[in-house]
Amino acid sequence: MPARQRRKAARPQELLDAALGLFVEKGFAATRTEEVAERAGVSKGTLYLYYPSKEDLLKAVIAQNISREIAESMDRVAQHQGGSAELLRQMLREWWANAGEASCGGICRLMMSEAGNFPALASYYEAEVIEPARRLWRAVLERGIARGEFRPMPLDSTVAALMAPMLFLVMQQHTATSCPQLASPVDPAEVVERIADLVLDGLRAPAAASRVRRA
Known part of the structure; x- marks a missing residue:
């Protein structure tokens, strides 16, 4: 599998890992989706492709x-x-x-x-x-x-x-x-x-x- 495809396949897990870390550190209300995207190394728009809202992100976590x-x-x-x-x-x-x-x-x-x-x-x-x-x-x-x-x-x-x-x-x-x-x-x-x-x-x-x- 090409590196770009491997990266795309791993992206949901990277987003969930980033969200878990931030939710535990800061709480749900205080965590911004921009911070999750930044920690995962993607744009906010990319995050929303996988998880349309912060609530969806927590549910997935x-x-x-x-x-x-x-x-x-x-x-x-x-x-x-x-x-x-x-x-x-x-x-x-x-x-x-x-x-x-x-x-x-x-x-x-x-x-x-x-x-x-x-x-x-x-x-x-x-x-x-x-x-x-x-x-x-x-x-x-x-x-x-x-x-x-x-x-x-x-x-x-x-x-x-x-x-x-x-x-x-x-x-x-x-x-x-x-x-x-x-x-x-x-x-x-x-x-x-x-x-x-x-x-x-x-x-x-x-x-x-x-x-x-x-x-």
Whole structure:
């Protein structure tokens, strides 16, 4: 493929990378499309050929960096052959790797802080990220209950209780980027392990808990 064609094929990704960096650094409202185009090394007109508005650009960033990952995680849940406790811990670790340690996790902080000013984007984020994430964790819990590894419990409130500390940790991590005083005093990856321990202690069915204690 000629260099010019390769450059054209790579351009949407370059624009999304530039937009992600600026949105996380400056926020959605404060980021201008001219800045995205400049960081990507293209004209503003070229940017609009791919993404007609700043809202379209953010939606594409969310779809590529978050929605796609949730869909891939759902596939991994469906294909998992081991125990549900192992699966849940693995999924929490992946959540941290993909949202806490990666720059796209800053989108979560951005949406929390700016969604009220952009209701259409908030609705998009709800439909494309929050609801799929709930379905993902519900699938993990349903698997464990069906296999007798987790005790039956109200799924909606359990999913909320599972997601809340992880969301707080992600928010804290990405707030600390601009405000180091708010950084976690302990290794966040270690906190993820303790979250998994606490959640699994509460989820395990009595027989499964007895097997863990004997082991």
